[in-house]
Amino acid sequence: GENVEQHPSTLSVQEGDSAVIKCTYSDSASNYFPWYKQELGKRPQLIIDIRSNVGEKKDQRIAVTLNKTAKHFSLHITETQPEDSAVYFCAAPSRDDKIIFGKGTRLHILP
Amino acid sequence: KAGVTQTPRYLIKTRGQQVTLSCSPISGHRSVSWYQQTPGQGLQFLFEYFSETQRNKGNFPGRFSGRQFSNSRSEMNVSTLELGDSALYLCASSLGTSGGASTDTQYFGPGTRLTVL
Numbered sequence: 001g002e003n004v005e006q007h008p009s010t011l012s013v014q015e016g017d018s019a020v021i022k023c024t025y026s027d028s029a030s031n032y033f034p035w036y037k038q039e040l041g042k043r044p045q046l047i048i049d050i051r052s053n054v055g056e057k058k059d060q061r062i063a064v065t066l067n068k069t070a071k072h073f074s075l076h077i078t079e080t081q082p083e084d085s086a087v088y089f090c091a092a093p094s095r096d097d098k099i100i101f102g103k104g105t106r107l108h109i110l111p
Numbered sequence: 112k113a114g115v116t117q118t119p120r121y122l123i124k125t126r127g128q129q130v131t132l133s134c135s136p137i138s139g140h141r142s143v144s145w146y147q148q149t150p151g152q153g154l155q156f157l158f159e160y161f162s163e164t165q166r167n168k169g170n171f172p173g174r175f176s177g178r179q180f181s182n183s184r185s186e187m188n189v190s191t192l193e194l195g196d197s198a199l200y201l202c203a204s205s206l207g208t209s210g211g212a213s214t215d216t217q218y219f220g221p222g223t224r225l226t227v228l
Contacts, residue, residue: 032214043201043219044154089154093213098167099144101154 004092006102013080014110021105023090024072030092033066033073038104039086047088048075077107085109112137115204115220123226129190132223134202136183142166142207142215143185145177148199148222157200159212160185167211189225197227 006023013019023033034049050057050064050073057064063076073092077084090102116135124130136143145157156169160179177187183204189196199222205215 034216036217036219043221044217045219046216049216091154093211096167097211097213098156098169099213099217100156101146103153 004090004100004102006090006105008105009103010106010108012108012110015080015082017080019075019077019080019084019107021075021088021090021107022072023074023092023102024070025092025100026071027092027095028068028071029095030071032093033064034091035064035075036089036091036101037086038089044089080109082109082111112139115202115218117200117202117220117223119223120221121224121226123228124192125228126192126194128192129188130192130225132187132189132200132202132225134185134187134204134220136185136202136204137218140204140206140218141183142205142212143179143183144203144205144212144217145185145187146201146203147171148201149197154201156212157187161207167213192227194227197225199224 003026031052035047036044037047038044048062048064050066061078066073087104087106089104094100118133142161144159147155159167163179174190179185201219201222203217203219
């Protein structure tokens, strides 16, 4: 069945460095790829998304890149700050229009 | 605009009981989706409702059901509770105009934490 694999499951980076989280998907027809951030005890919130007609999208320190040929998309966070510590989820639609989430990446920003 | 709200926030039930969770979407949003979040399985899609009709359903047993009312508010019901049903249940609303929750920005509620003893 359709699957979204997310790596790594845990990531620790020094404050000020960059963080990259990668997701692969299986359905070549998938056309919408959101990233959600969930802080401890809070609800998931959309931080950036990309549709299949573009290869990259940026919003200040956050960017998402999409490689449709390889069926993977990545979240890039530059100049990381303590408030970036959270769990990040990627998602993609399945062939039957269900949303499938990756298992999440716990990002730790080290002082 | 007020965000998505869910009630109750916390619930403790025993095995075999049933439970009903409620979700009020953002005003103007017609799609409501439900998710189960557990540490081991992450976020799993339960079902999506749009205009009072179930538009899509995840791979959960029939003990999990839902409905949507004419004001877009939604309820989720779990019957014959099992220990494994302990989880955070999140609902999310979206405009619903792009064809399905899988291609719409989801706005999540705070969740209902269900503990089954």
